[in-house]
Amino acid sequence: xxxxxxxxxxxxxxxxxxxxxxxxxxxxxxxxxxxxxxxxxxxxxxxxxxxxxxxxxxxxxxxxxxxxxxxxxxxxxxxxxxxxxxxxxxxxxxxxxxxxxxxxxxxxxxxxxxxxxxxxxxxxxxxxxxxxxxxxxxxxxxxxxxxxxxxxxxxxxxxxxxxxxxxxxxxxxxxxxxxxxxxxxxxxxxxxxxxxxxxxxxxxxxxxxxxxxxxxxxxxxxxxxxxxxxxxxxxxxxxxxxxxxxxxxxxxxxxxxxxxxxxxxxxxxxxxxxxxxxxxxxxxxxxxxxxxxxxxxxxxxxxxxxxxxxxxxxxxxxx
Amino acid sequence: xxxxxxxxxxxxxxxxxxxxxxxxxxxxxxxxxxxxxxxxxxxxxxxxxxxxxxxxxxxxxxxxxxxxxxxxxxxxxxxxxxxxxxxxxxxxxxxxxxxxxxxxxxxxxxxxxxxxxxxxxxxxxxxxxxxxxxxxxxxxxxxxxxxxxxxxxxxxxxxxxxxxxxxxxxxxxxxxxxxxxxxxxxxxxxxxxxxxxxxxxxxxxxxxxxxxxxxxxxxxxxxxxxxxxxxxxxxxxxxxxxxxxxxxxxxxxxxxxxxxxxxxxxxxxxxxxxxxxxxxxxxxxxxxxxxxxxxxxxxxxxxxxxxxxxxxxxxxxxxxxxxxxxxx
Amino acid sequence: xxxxxxxxxxxxxxxxxxxxxxxxxxxxxxxxxxxxxxxxxxxxxxxxxxxxxxxxxxxxxxxxxxxxxxxxxxxxxxxxxxxxxxxxxxxxxxxxxxxxxxxxxxxxxxxxxxxxxxxxxxxxxxxxxxxxxxxxxxxxxxxxxxxxxxxxxxxxxxxxxxxxxxxxxxxxxxxxxxxxxxxxxxxxxxxxxxxxxxxxxxxxxxxxxxxxxxxxxxxxxxxxxxxxxxxxxxxxxxxxxxxxxxxxxxxxxxxxxxxxxxxxxxxxxxxxxxxxxxxxxxxxxxxxxxxxxxxx
Numbered sequence: 001x002x003x004x005x006x007x008x009x010x011x012x013x014x015x016x017x018x019x020x021x022x023x024x025x026x027x028x029x030x031x032x033x034x035x036x037x038x039x040x041x042x043x044x045x046x047x048x049x050x051x052x053x054x055x056x057x058x059x060x061x062x063x064x065x066x067x068x069x070x071x072x073x074x075x076x077x078x079x080x081x082x083x084x085x086x087x088x089x090x091x092x093x094x095x096x097x098x099x100x101x102x103x104x105x106x107x108x109x110x111x112x113x114x115x116x117x118x119x120x121x122x123x124x125x126x127x128x129x130x131x132x133x134x135x136x137x138x139x140x141x142x143x144x145x146x147x148x149x150x151x152x153x154x155x156x157x158x159x160x161x162x163x164x165x166x167x168x169x170x171x172x173x174x175x176x177x178x179x180x181x182x183x184x185x186x187x188x189x190x191x192x193x194x195x196x197x198x199x200x201x202x203x204x205x206x207x208x209x210x211x212x213x214x215x216x217x218x219x220x221x222x223x224x225x226x227x228x229x230x231x232x233x234x235x236x237x238x239x240x241x242x243x244x245x246x247x248x249x250x251x252x253x254x255x256x257x258x259x260x261x262x263x264x265x266x267x268x269x270x271x272x273x274x275x276x277x278x279x280x281x282x283x284x285x286x287x288x289x290x291x292x293x294x295x296x297x298x299x300x301x302x303x304x305x306x307x308x309x310x311x312x313x314x315x316x317x318x319x
Numbered sequence: 320x321x322x323x324x325x326x327x328x329x330x331x332x333x334x335x336x337x338x339x340x341x342x343x344x345x346x347x348x349x350x351x352x353x354x355x356x357x358x359x360x361x362x363x364x365x366x367x368x369x370x371x372x373x374x375x376x377x378x379x380x381x382x383x384x385x386x387x388x389x390x391x392x393x394x395x396x397x398x399x400x401x402x403x404x405x406x407x408x409x410x411x412x413x414x415x416x417x418x419x420x421x422x423x424x425x426x427x428x429x430x431x432x433x434x435x436x437x438x439x440x441x442x443x444x445x446x447x448x449x450x451x452x453x454x455x456x457x458x459x460x461x462x463x464x465x466x467x468x469x470x471x472x473x474x475x476x477x478x479x480x481x482x483x484x485x486x487x488x489x490x491x492x493x494x495x496x497x498x499x500x501x502x503x504x505x506x507x508x509x510x511x512x513x514x515x516x517x518x519x520x521x522x523x524x525x526x527x528x529x530x531x532x533x534x535x536x537x538x539x540x541x542x543x544x545x546x547x548x549x550x551x552x553x554x555x556x557x558x559x560x561x562x563x564x565x566x567x568x569x570x571x572x573x574x575x576x577x578x579x580x581x582x583x584x585x586x587x588x589x590x591x592x593x594x595x596x597x598x599x600x601x602x603x604x605x606x607x608x609x610x611x612x613x614x615x616x617x618x619x620x621x622x623x624x625x626x627x628x629x630x631x632x633x634x635x636x637x638x639x640x641x642x643x644x645x646x647x
Numbered sequence: 648x649x650x651x652x653x654x655x656x657x658x659x660x661x662x663x664x665x666x667x668x669x670x671x672x673x674x675x676x677x678x679x680x681x682x683x684x685x686x687x688x689x690x691x692x693x694x695x696x697x698x699x700x701x702x703x704x705x706x707x708x709x710x711x712x713x714x715x716x717x718x719x720x721x722x723x724x725x726x727x728x729x730x731x732x733x734x735x736x737x738x739x740x741x742x743x744x745x746x747x748x749x750x751x752x753x754x755x756x757x758x759x760x761x762x763x764x765x766x767x768x769x770x771x772x773x774x775x776x777x778x779x780x781x782x783x784x785x786x787x788x789x790x791x792x793x794x795x796x797x798x799x800x801x802x803x804x805x806x807x808x809x810x811x812x813x814x815x816x817x818x819x820x821x822x823x824x825x826x827x828x829x830x831x832x833x834x835x836x837x838x839x840x841x842x843x844x845x846x847x848x849x850x851x852x853x854x855x856x857x858x859x860x861x862x863x864x865x866x867x868x869x870x871x872x873x874x875x876x877x878x879x880x881x882x883x884x885x886x887x888x889x890x891x892x893x894x895x896x897x898x899x900x901x902x903x904x905x906x907x908x909x910x911x912x913x914x915x916x917x918x919x920x921x922x923x924x925x926x927x928x929x930x931x932x933x934x935x936x937x938x939x940x941x942x943x
Contacts (some may be wrong), residue, residue, distance in 0.1 A: 187373060187584060215587040257513070
């Protein structure tokens, strides 16, 4: 029985906006074992990115975590103070962002940035040693170590993303959260990065949360998949099970509406309507206005998350 | 009424690189971004023709050139037999009624200060087709057709008051209201929510049948292209490397780049995890493209001739063309 | 966390109030600014059409000269025994007239020139920009003084003199906005529909440029008030017998050492207050007019 590295329980995150209070994450909970890759999928606005940021307690104001627990390696992250969190970020838990250009300091050489990350987490390593390690890491990720001297704008998109990965791994993070890591990349570079991540998964025994709306990317990397809709978790299952037998009507609709290049004949299914307003979400099950199997129950009572098969959880009144 | 709705010959578009005053003084020559560097193709009436490629391939620029939103550096573009580049302004304005553009970013392509109804119907006014109540009726009609309901209410709304899917429908309605022959769709679903994409694709296909449309579908997403396109052209660094009926190109890609591209597309099926063919290196700058075949520095099959001679576009079988020295 | 719902049907006032509530301090500032503006415009209009509003005739001595503020003379009397309070009320309409007129002139000239220059580019743009930059290079008050001296006294002339100073501000603002809006996708969309240049300017560029101009307008008024006060202070303003805050300010200066503070203080305070009011209003107006306020 593998060790549970991360356990999220009943997490609630809210944003105060001009139009009202947005419940961005509404009582979400799941567990992650050490070494597994969890795909956190959903469309834009479903709360997956907010969830990712919450683990690092980096939810930007006017957002706020208002409830729940985030237990990482036995410690409750929500009870820690800012100083303790700062020590965890970048070292024990790292994040890979969607757009490297906005995360890399344009005025700092790549090498300096990586070295700063190493020395800030004060492991008593001197600069020369840190520089050497940075070079080794870049090499591992397929970048010529001489590029340590380069500035971010001198690198291509794919290389910048690899620098982000380097930053995430350089301190041997136990948990890595990747938020849409390949969305801004061209298809071939995307494939390259995915191959790289697959390799690193094995080499580093990474525990990875892969946040994305791209079901193809998730299929390539994830061991398990958690599907979010309108700030709630609707289905969690092993990757293979989810793709072959999705149980939640939303997951079913989603998977059937994505063009699959490996299929000779495909008819795309369509889902009527659009994702709901998170200030005033529909009562009961959030998906009920769009669900082809909707019953009276669905309009009033929120379906609880149930284990319907081994390791396969769904929040739906059909089960 | 020719079968070839659009014909492009030797189309070239070079953009001058913006330099600072000092750089211009010191530079020995002007640099150009060779966005489109000599392409030939035709779009047949009634088909969905895909123009696919990664960034820097020139596909978006090609779309705009065909609509004459930018002027080419060289080359010819024919629309239904008429040379688009030699017509005067009035004729061009009339031609514009027959070819329309659907943009990638619906929010950015809608005037934030114009109500949706007015935005959709503006073309009617511009071309003097209908005004006032008559125009409004036509707009309501088309809004209902594309699913922008309740039309009378949405007519009065501003873009920021609509959802992403509704905005894209508005952009489609705006393009359709003139009953054009050709619609150039530039990544029409890239910015839409995943669950809404299928709806928009379906809508486009239905409208194609109903309105007798021809699409030039510009995209980087080969999975979507497979779903909707009849024929496809793969672009790389300003040139078309392969062109042909979609099934043929996807099942038997002749160009090494096409091969790599197809293998890289992520498949939403964990069982179908396959080998990615990754060409080495990265897409070079379009300011200084490689000599000979542009793909040669990255090509796993590169031969000596590839760095010297640019391969010409040749027909391998009926309608399947490729520009590669391997297939000689 | 309170919920601030913005009903769409309420229109400008509703959005105004909602914004005020949302923005907290800034919002209340805007409201205060708005209130001051409203008050001063009302007073000006009233004093123009209903002169009996002021307690006394501002041009006649009605009390003992140099009497300090009291119940009969709320702001005291000046050296000629004229009631300061009445002079303030009468002066309001002159100040507002000049400020509004000059801003209107500036806008009427600067905005179209900016539109044309930004949209057409090329030689036209270069010539206009050069001209505008030259005017802009002059310190505002000096230029106004020069123009006023040239044109002579009078409300209209003063307005023109001040107007010239601010034309480049509108020009630059509008030109800059036009340059960026020109590149927007919706302008390209309009072109793809077949719209002519004039249509694009009118329906696509102008409406998207205007919101930023409104902000300039209110700040402009504030500045114009100060400039007008300056010109009057220097004696370049309207007929000196007519009540005018700036003029009163200049005369009051002489009596300050004698301890007669009210003659200079009240006009000065009014100038500052009104200028401040317009500035505050202008700062907040941008948020109000921007339709994105009601975005989900």
